[in-house]
Amino acid sequence: MTDTVKSTVNIGELKLDHWQQGEFYEGRDVSFGALLGLKDLGISYNEVPPGKSGCPFHNHHVEEELFFIASGEGEYRIGEARIPVKKGDVLGAPAGGPETAHQLINTGTAPLLYLAISTKAKTEIVEYPDSGKFLAKTNRAGDAKAGFRFIGRDNTALDYWDGERGA
Template identity: 70%
Template sequence: MSTQNPPIVNPAKLQLEHWTQGTFYESRDTSFGALLGLKDLGIGYGEVPPGKSGCPFHNHHVEDELFVILEGHGTYRFGEERHLIGPGDVLGAPAGGPETAHQIVNTGTVPLKYLSISSIAATEICEYPDSGKFLAKTRVSTGGTTEFRTIGRAGEEVDYWEGEPGA
């Protein structure tokens, strides 16, 4: 008999972290892949209030994402298009360039509740087309701890040897 927790999670019983950023971003959410024993698959649950989004418009270069809408209604901004979404809809966000940039916005009157599922890569680059930023990060495969993380803005290029001693 195993002393380990069973690989079962009910999102309604999860402890959610509430956060806000500015006037447009707000969510109650959590990641719970580790509770299921998953090492290379990320899974989260989020509740976004009306008129808000849980993240900026962005695209991943390595990781694929998938969203399952559980309750509420919103708009799925994908590339240059916008799609109305509601309960039962499954949204794909494959790795790629700006054409796969994505964002979920709650345009309904009740909290938008969804699952987010993603592949977990050792190294990832994300771009944020609205702000011109990029995120570069690496992580240890066990536990998902980030070892390197930097956010910058494209446009300032330096020579490979710049600043190196003796170069």
């Protein structure tokens, strides 16, 4: 083991990053799977203020996610359902199409605290049904800047031969 890889992590000792996007999205979070030496499993600790969400409604085509509610209460959007959640609940988000799209929203009066655990695919497609976007990305272990990442919409699709020499 190197100095940066640990066998245990105390969430209370990790530095959380605070971010905000518009009026609805805000959180404090930290990813720490790599600190535990995990290469194919992503883990993050998340704190979402009342009335906010930590991410847009989305579905993964390859990766699976699991959420453990540590404190607070909220609403879990999954597919067309809206399910109340509270401390102790464990939520699954399997890979699939829009029927597996998911989002946690804090509907309580205190911060919503949860762990998010996910598989980490080398290649992934993510759809955002509310906005009609998609994300195509590749992940390369150990190098966050390597790989490919593109967010777009289907209406910008090109013909396979578009721009090719002699086509």
